[in-house]
Amino acid sequence: GQSLEQPSEVTAVEGAIVQINCTYQTSGFYGLSWYQQHDGGAPTFLSYNALDGLEETGRFSSFLSRSDSYGYLLLQELQMKDSASYFCAVRSPNTGFQKLVFGTGTRLLVSP
Amino acid sequence: DVKVTQSSRYLVKRTGEKVFLECVQDMDHENMFWYRQDPGLGLRLIYFSYDVKMKEKGDIPEGYSVSREKKERFSLILESASTNQTSMYLCASSSVQGAVLDTQYFGPGTRLTVL
Numbered sequence A: 001g002q003s004l005e006q007p008s009e010v011t012a013v014e015g016a017i018v019q020i021n022c023t024y025q026t027s028g029f030y031g032l033s034w035y036q037q038h039d040g041g042a043p044t045f046l047s048y049n050a051l052d053g054l055e056e057t058g059r060f061s062s063f064l065s066r067s068d069s070y071g072y073l074l075l076q077e078l079q080m081k082d083s084a085s086y087f088c089a090v091r092s093p094n095t096g097f098q099k100l101v102f103g104t105g106t107r108l109l110v111s112p
Numbered sequence B: 001d002v003k004v005t006q007s008s009r010y011l012v013k014r015t016g017e018k019v020f021l022e023c024v025q026d027m028d029h030e031n032m033f034w035y036r037q038d039p040g041l042g043l044r045l046i047y048f049s050y051d052v053k054m055k056e057k058g059d060i061p062e063g064y065s066v067s068r069e070k071k072e073r074f075s076l077i078l079e080s081a082s083t084n085q086t087s088m089y090l091c092a093s094s095s096v097q098g099a100v101l102d103t104q105y106f107g108p109g110t111r112l113t114v115l
Helices: B098-102
Strands: A003-005 A009-013 A018-025 A031-037 A044-049 A053-057 A060-065 A070-075 A084-091 A106-111 B004-006 B010-013 B019-025 B031-038 B042-051 B054-057 B064-070 B073-078 B087-094 B110-114
Touching (some): A009 A018, A044 A060, A070 A084, B019 B087, B031 B064, B054 B064
Parallel strands (some): A009 A106
Antiparallel strands (some): A018 A070, A031 A084, B004 B019, B042 B054, B087 B110
16 A cells, blocks of 8 residues: 655744655655645645655745655745645555545644 | 636535535546545545546545546535535546646535534
């Protein structure tokens, strides 16, 4: 099967940098993606990594190490509006080519 | 912009009722998904459809069925609702092309309460 682990909650202050880790166990691997979900809202796609390294999109970056089965989402210059839940998701031959398996989510609380 | 809509934001049903949740996407996506989301459990896949009239069971299909008669519409059916099906139900769609498979577009969700 496949499993993903991420911390349940992370707290930080405005302007800080926070890293949300995700470790996964799968047989085979296509890619790791990240989604953001505000309370009461729908999950929205943030980023995707298929190869090792860092992908940057504005204040958000995502990193992948396939040899370590590990990735993280890095949020810089935190803003109050970044308070949300963040889910990592993996696509692998185990999940089926077109399906994602999601982690249980990390709730990020940003305080003033 | 991709738009995924769901028929209701909130729904209250009684135990034993048949419940229909409707999802419509406007981007001509081949893939459509139904998830349920519960606190501490993340998003769990109920059913997946990769084409009209085609479906696959997800991780938790028991007590649910689905219907996809048209490409843009994917329905989730609770044949006989039970209290343990009280949850948030999320519909999503994606295109089959390459890395875009990792980008799923979600609807706003239906919060179903079964009394």
